[in-house]
Amino acid sequence: MNGLFVSSSPHIRSARTTQKIMLDVIIALLPALIASAVIFGPRTLLLAGVSAAACVACEALWEKLRKQPSTVSDLSAVVTGLLIAFNVPASMPVWELIIGDMVAIFIVKMLFGGLGCNFINPAMVGRTVLFLSFTADMTNYVIPEKAVDALSSATPLAIMGELGWNDFPELLLGIHGGVMGETCALALILGGVYLVIRRVIKPIIPISYIGSTLLFSWLFGGEQPVLSLFAGGLMLGAIFMATDYVTSPYTNKGKLIFGIGCGLLTAAIRIFSNSAGGVSFSILLMNLLVPYINGLTMPKPLGGVSEK
Amino acid sequence: MSAVRLHGVRVPHMKNTAGRKPERMGVPTVVTIPMSMHIGAPAEPVVKPGDKVMVGQLIAKDAGPVSSPVYSSVSGVVKKIDDMLMSNGKFMKAITIESDGKQDIWDQLKVPEINSFENFIAAVKDSGVVGLGGAGFPTAVKLDIKDLSRIETIIVNGAECEPYVTSDTRTMLDDAEYVWEGIKLLQRYLQAKRIVIAIENNKPDCIRTFQNMCSGNNGIEVAIMPSIYPQGGEKVLIYNVLKKIVPEGKLPIDVGAIVINCTTVAAIARYVKTGMPLIEKCITVDGSAVREPKNVIAPIGTPVSDVFEFCGGFKEEPKKILYGGPMMGIALPSLEYPIMKNNNAILAFGQKEALTPEPTACIRCGTCIESCPLRLMPTEFAEAYEAGDAERLGKLKVNLCMECGCCSYACPAKRPLVQTNRLAKSFLAAHIAEKKAQAEKDSREGANSR
Numbered sequence: 191m192n193g194l195f196v197s198s199s200p201h202i203r204s205a206r207t208t209q210k211i212m213l214d215v216i217i218a219l220l221p222a223l224i225a226s227a228v229i230f231g232p233r234t235l236l237l238a239g240v241s242a243a244a245c246v247a248c249e250a251l252w253e254k255l256r257k258q259p260s261t262v263s264d265l266s267a268v269v270t271g272l273l274i275a276f277n278v279p280a281s282m283p284v285w286e287l288i289i290g291d292m293v294a295i296f297i298v299k300m301l302f303g304g305l306g307c308n309f310i311n312p313a314m315v316g317r318t319v320l321f322l323s324f325t326a327d328m329t330n331y332v333i334p335e336k337a338v339d340a341l342s343s344a345t346p347l348a349i350m351g352e353l354g355w356n357d358f359p360e361l362l363l364g365i366h367g368g369v370m371g372e373t374c375a376l377a378l379i380l381g382g383v384y385l386v387i388r389r390v391i392k393p394i395i396p397i398s399y400i401g402s403t404l405l406f407s408w409l410f411g412g413e414q415p416v417l418s419l420f421a422g423g424l425m426l427g428a429i430f431m432a433t434d435y436v437t438s439p440y441t442n443k444g445k446l447i448f449g450i451g452c453g454l455l456t457a458a459i460r461i462f463s464n465s466a467g468g469v470s471f472s473i474l475l476m477n478l479l480v481p482y483i484n485g486l487t488m489p490k491p492l493g494g495v496s497e498k
Numbered sequence: 499m500s501a502v503r504l505h506g507v508r509v510p511h512m513k514n515t516a517g518r519k520p521e522r523m524g525v526p527t528v529v530t531i532p533m534s535m536h537i538g539a540p541a542e543p544v545v546k547p548g549d550k551v552m553v554g555q556l557i558a559k560d561a562g563p564v565s566s567p568v569y570s571s572v573s574g575v576v577k578k579i580d581d582m583l584m585s586n587g588k589f590m591k592a593i594t595i596e597s598d599g600k601q602d603i604w605d606q607l608k609v610p611e612i613n614s615f616e617n618f619i620a621a622v623k624d625s626g627v628v629g630l631g632g633a634g635f636p637t638a639v640k641l642d643i644k645d646l647s648r649i650e651t652i653i654v655n656g657a658e659c660e661p662y663v664t665s666d667t668r669t670m671l672d673d674a675e676y677v678w679e680g681i682k683l684l685q686r687y688l689q690a691k692r693i694v695i696a697i698e699n700n701k702p703d704c705i706r707t708f709q710n711m712c713s714g715n716n717g718i719e720v721a722i723m724p725s726i727y728p729q730g731g732e733k734v735l736i737y738n739v740l741k742k743i744v745p746e747g748k749l750p751i752d753v754g755a756i757v758i759n760c761t762t763v764a765a766i767a768r769y770v771k772t773g774m775p776l777i778e779k780c781i782t783v784d785g786s787a788v789r790e791p792k793n794v795i796a797p798i799g800t801p802v803s804d805v806f807e808f809c810g811g812f813k814e815e816p817k818k819i820l821y822g823g824p825m826m827g828i829a830l831p832s833l834e835y836p837i838m839k840n841n842n843a844i845l846a847f848g849q850k851e852a853l854t855p856e857p858t859a860c861i862r863c864g865t866c867i868e869s870c871p872l873r874l875m876p877t878e879f880a881e882a883y884e885a886g887d888a889e890r891l892g893k894l895k896v897n898l899c900m901e902c903g904c905c906s907y908a909c910p911a912k913r914p915l916v917q918t919n920r921l922a923k924s925f926l927a928a929h930i931a932e933k934k935a936q937a938e939k940d941s942r943e944g945a946n947s948r
Contacts, residue, residue: 194816194817194818194819194829194830194831194832194852195817195818195829195852195853195854196818196829196830197818197829197833197854198828198914198916198917198920199825199827199828199830199901199903199906199916200821200824200825200826200827200903200906200907200916201818201823201824201825201827201851202509202510202825202851202907203849203855203906203907203909204907204908204910205856205867206908206910207858207910207911208858208859208861208910208911209914210910211861211863211910221710261859264863266857266860293826305858305859305910306857306861307859308858308862339895380515393600407652428567435860435861435862435864436862439864440864440867440875440877441864441867442863466523466868488875488894489873489874490868490873490877491746491748491750491872491873491874491894491895491898492504492733492737492742492743492802492871492872492873492898493745493872493898494745494746494895494898495745495746495747
C-alpha cells in the first residue's frame with residue numbers, strides 16, 4: 191500500500207460548489223435573456239455574449255499578468271458580464287459595454303482581491319460608471335419591435351402618472367422601453383423562483399426589497415406604487431443584484447434590514463430625486479453598509495457568555 | 499430562552515449496515531491496548547512483559563480521579579509495554595498481548611454487588627466503561643454527581659447521527675435488554691426523575707423497540723428526533739430535547755441534564771449482570787473500499803487491518819482509513835492502529851472519496867453560519883485567525899466550536915473551516931494563557947518593587 195491520505199475532518203462534503211451556484215444564476219438569467227431577444231431583437235444576445243466573454247477575458251488576463259491561479263472556471267465573471275449587459279439598452283455600442291466590463295472586473299473585483307473580496311457589486315458599479323460616462327447611450331432606450339402604444343415606446347418610470355392597470359400586462363411582459371434585461375418582470379420573477387427553489391438565494395432580500403419599495407412609494411405619495419414595481423430596474427436589482435452573496439449580509443435578520451434599506455432608498459430616489467438609477471444607487475449604498483449590518487446582526491452563540 | 503430551531507446539515511445517512519446483525523470475529527493473534535482510550539490520566543499497567551493474562555483480567559489500573567481501568571481482551575502473554583504513536587500525533591504507552599487463541603476467562607471475575615449509589619459508581623468505574631459515543635469521558639466520573647437532586651433528566655443518546663455508523667443502532671436492537679437494564683440502574687441509583695431515550699427518526703426499529711419497553715414505565719420515554727446532523731451532539735441534544743442551553747464553561751448537569759450514550763448504558767448493564775468489563779466493541783466497518791460492509795464485534799486492541807480482513811478485505815486500494823464516522827472521524831496514517839474503547843466505526847475509502855476538494859475563495863454566502871448548530875460564524879473565525887486577532891476570536895466565541903463539521907461540509911467553496919476553527923481555538927487558548935502568565939508576572943513584579 192503506497193500511503194494513506196490524512197486530512198482534517200469532515201471527510202465528506204456537500205455536492206454544492208461555487209461553480210454550480212453560479213451556473214444556477216446563469217440559468218436563472220436565461221428567461222430574461224430570451225425575453226430581451228424577443229422584445230428588442232437578437233442584438234441583445236450579442237451584447238450578452240460579448241459582455242460575458244469580456245469579463246472572463248479580463249479576469250483571465252489579470253490572473254495571467256499577476257501570475258495567479260486561474261479562477262474563471264467558477265463562472266462568477268460570466269454572471270457579472272451577463273448582469274452588466276442586462277443593464278444596458280439594446281442599442282449600446284459594444285466598445286462602451288466592454289469598458290463597463292473592464293471597470294467591473296479590473297477595478298471592483300480583481301483589484302480588491304477577486305471573488306469574495308469586493309465590497310460592492312461589480313456589475314452594479316460597471317453599470318453606474320457606464321450610466322455616468324455614456325448617459326446618452328445608456329438612456330437611448332430601444333423601442334420594442336412590437337410596440338403598440340404610448341407605454342411600449344417609453345420607459346414606464348418616466349410616464350408613471352399616465353399609466354393605469356390596463357397597462358399591467360405590457361409591464362409584466364416587458365414590452366416597453368428600458369435596458370435590455372430589466373423589462374420583462376415575468377421572466378425575472380421566473381428566474382428568481384428558480385433560484386429560491388434551488389436554494390441559491392433566500393427570498394428574504396427580494397421580498398423585503400420589493401415590499402418596502404411599495405410601502406415607501408405609497409407613503410411618499412408616489413404615483414402608481416404597485417405598477418411602478420414592475421417598471422425600471424427593480425425586479426432585476428432585487429432578484430439578481432441585491433442578492434449577490436459577497437455584498438449582502440449573512441443572516442436572515444441582516445438580509446431583512448438590507449432589503450428594507452434598499453427599498454427605502456429606491457422609493458426615495460425615484461420619488462424625490464427624479465433620477466434614473468434609483469435601484470443601482472440604493473444597492474451600492476446598502477453594499478457599503480453590509481459590514482455594519484453584519485456586525486449588528488451577529489447571531490448569539492448558543493450558550494455564549496459575554497465577557498464582562 | 500429561545501425556541502428557535504438549531505441549524506445543522508442534512509448529511510447522507512449511508513446506514514448500509516443497519517440491517518445486519520453484528521458478527522463476532524475470530525481472536526486476533528496480537529492485540530495492542532493503549533493506556534489512554536479515554537479523556538483524563540492514562541491508566542497504569544499492572545502487568546509486565548512475560549505475564550500470562552486472561553480475558554477480562556485487569557492489565558492497567560486507573561490513575562487519578564479522571565481515568566479508567568483497562569482489561570485484557572484476549573488470553574495470552576504480555577509481549578511488550580512500550581510507546582505507540584496515537585492518531586492524535588502523541589505517544590502513548592500501550593500493552594501488546596500475544597493471544598493463545600483459547601480466550602480463557604479470568605477466574606477472578608465476579609458480578610459486582612450493588613446496593614447503593616456509592617457501589618454503583620464504583621462498579622461503573624470497575625467496568626472500564628467510558629463515553630462510547632466517541633468522546634471517551636470516564637462514565638463513572640460523569641455519573642458521580644454529589645447532589646442527586648440536581649438531576650432532572652437523563653438523556654440516553656441513541657441519535658447516532660454520523661453517516662455510515664450503525665453500531666449504536668445494533669446495540670439498541672440486539673442488546674435492547676442490556677440498554678433497558680442500564681436505564682433501570684440509572685433510574686434507581688441516580689434517582690432520575692425522567693429518562694428520555696432520544697433516537698433519530700431514521701431508526702424506526704429502535705424507536706418501536708423502546709416505545710414497547712417504555713409502555714407502563716413511569717419516567718422513561720422515547721423522544722423521536724429529526725435526522726439532522728449533529729443531533730447526537732451533547733449540547734444540541736440537550737437543547738432539542740429539553741430546550742435548555744448549557745452555558746459556556748458549564749456542564750450539562752448545571753441545567754439538570756446528563757447525556758449518556760446508549761451503548762455506554764448497555765456496557766454498564768453487561769458488567770453489572772455478568773461481571774465482564776469492557777473488552778470488546780461492536781464496530782461498523784464500511785466505506786467504498788470495503789468488500790463486505792458489516793458490524794463486527796471485535797476485541798479491544800485488534801488491529802484495524804484484522805477487522806477489515808474479517809470483512810473480506812478491500813475491493814479497491816484504500817486511500818483513507820477513518821476511526822469513526824466521516825463527519826468527525828480521525829484519518830489514520832496506517833492500518834496498524836488498534837480498535838479502542840471509544841471506537842464505533844472504522845471506514846475505508848478509495849481514491850475518489852479520499853481526496854479533499856481544492857478550496858476556492860470564500861464567496862461570503864453565509865452557508866457556514868446557516869449550518870452551525872451553535873450559531874457561530876466560521877467564516878469570521880477564518881478572517882480573524884488569518885489577521886491574528888485573538889480579541890475578535892474571543893468575542894466570536896470560537897472556543898465553543900465542537901468541530902462537528904457542518905460548516906466545512908456545507909461550504910460551497912470547499913474551505914477547510916473546521917481545520918481553521920481548530921487552529922483558531924488553540925491560537926485563542928495560547929493567547930489567553932499568555933495573557934494570564936503576563937498578568938501574573940506583572941503582579942509579581944509589582945509586589946517586588948514595593
